[in-house]
Amino acid sequence: MADDQQIARTIRDYITREYADALQGALIDASTPLISSGLIDSLSMVSLKMFLDQTYRVRIPDAEASAEAFDSVNSLVALLRRLGVR
């Protein structure tokens, strides 16, 4: 079972790597606002959702895939936990 920090690290590393062009050097931590700050466009949530679906073998329901739930690494960890990711 992965602890919160492990999940957070995996997500943060993925975002830092795959969204480097959008972040343009901005350093992010687990609480950095991503969507609400404009660092990542809300349309990009779809590919991030697919990554989470694949990595954690869940299917995040559309109703749960809100800008608020995707706004930080911490909120994503909380979302995955709510969906039963262990």
Place this chain on the structure above:
Amino acid sequence: MNDPHALPAVAPLFNGGQPSYETGALRLALGLASDKPFNLGALLSDRLCVQGHGDRLALVWENHSGLRKDFTFDDLRRYSDVWAATLADLGIVAGDRVCLFLDRVPDLYFAFLGILKLGAVAQPLFSQFMADALEVRLADADTRAVITTARHVEKVRSARVRLPGLSWVILTDVKPGAAPVLGKGETAINAETAPPRAFTPLAANDDTPSLLHYTSGTTGRPKGAQHVHGSVLSQFATTRHVLDLRPEDVYWCTADPGWVTGTSYGIIGPWAVGATQAVFEAGFSAPRWYEFIARHRVTVFYTAPTAIRMLMKAPPPAAEQLVSLRHMCSVGEPLNPAAVLWAERVMGRPFYDTYWQTETGAIMIANVPGLPIKPGSMGKPVPGIEAAILDAQTHQPVTKPGAPGLLAFRPPWPSMFRGYFKAEQTYQSKFVGAYYLTGDRGSVDSDGYYWFVGRDDDVINTAGHLVGPFEVESALLRHPAVAESAAVSKPDPTFGEVVKSFIVLRPGYAGSDELRLDIMNFVRKHLSPLAMPHAIDFVDKLPKTRSGKILRRMLRAQEWGEPVGDLSSLDD
């Protein structure tokens, strides 16, 4: 010898007929004489100062971190003069294209006005564009200078290698006193800290080029819709009568000035009226948007159906947060009836939908105050605009209420685009007889209300922004696994439409979820989040005509559950 930077002549208003738009009263209201030159940049800033309103608040700017800055019309005047004078120092001359590749920072607004004062042509581009999308648009426009910030400059630098005509890259966020890391052909301007500069604006007229807005079509690369200083007459009229904006209002338009709504109604219209604009340099967050409205006592709100649908998914606002609002409008894509009804229930008033395009420059059809709203309808043509539904075969107006056809407008009107940059043939193809064809299909009911039916071409309208299938397919061809692809629109409950790609893989590649994600990210990183396919089907082959053209409409019809139509040209 021809000047490589020369702007092609701007076509006069198409058709050369009698203006259908009554401009006399508008000119009077703006203090413009029909036979006297004026300048749009000065009209939006200096004019109010001359009238004694220089201390009126023009811009209340706030960023995600809570930093707030207020600017008066006199500030707009001074800082835009700095921009105009400094650009002139750099050798930028009237007609040169100057790209604004910026987030919604204050300098975006000052530089926009400065470019117009100089007589140069502002070329705003959405800052979320990646290097490939940026390069195509800068190359097409022969752009002389790009104004940007440290956050986006690497994308510009990467594109610049192949842009010999790009003379200057100008950074706006180099701190005073800091040693800027500037390369060759790069400089920094900070209008707020620079010494004041006096500048005499170019004496322009109605037909002087002002803006080049890039938009997407079905075929070929994005094309630049050329606008002119005289567009302000349409934008001023519709800002007053459709958005119902008055000088005492605080107005928030959520559109990015990289798109036409963000300039026509995020800069030109409101400052022509003399209203205060609130600008939030941040991304989407329902609670923070409601807080922003409350904190700045926003009275008029202009946003997009995608944003409204995202608000609908979030917890509702507190009742006291929205008490300042008196009018709300939407634009960019059809506003679904559920959103109209939700807004009435949760926000206390409906959204008034408006319809127009990059090419029209200003609102053409709208629900206006006083007109009963039919939820789902785009409303009625605004005064001075003659709209029609044309039969797709004969191009004659359809008279039967509710019968679908091609949505068209009868030119001219002041804000109508004057051409596609260096694409005269494409421009001419937008007109049939006496009408400009929008590329949309619609219908008109027996009460004169217009209804959106769908696109008449393969362009994808995602979150209110047009994506050309050709641009997506071209990017995909650069992915090592992709042999061939077709991009079509797919319905989406939040974004209205999204891009879906059908992909034939190269030998040796097998379709998988991992490859799907890799391809999605590939497009996002090369073009933009807008162009990224939200769904990908791996297929053995694509439907084509006998001449080898991909039948996108067949794939699109399947996605929308519509009849596929005539397939007699389908190969095999």
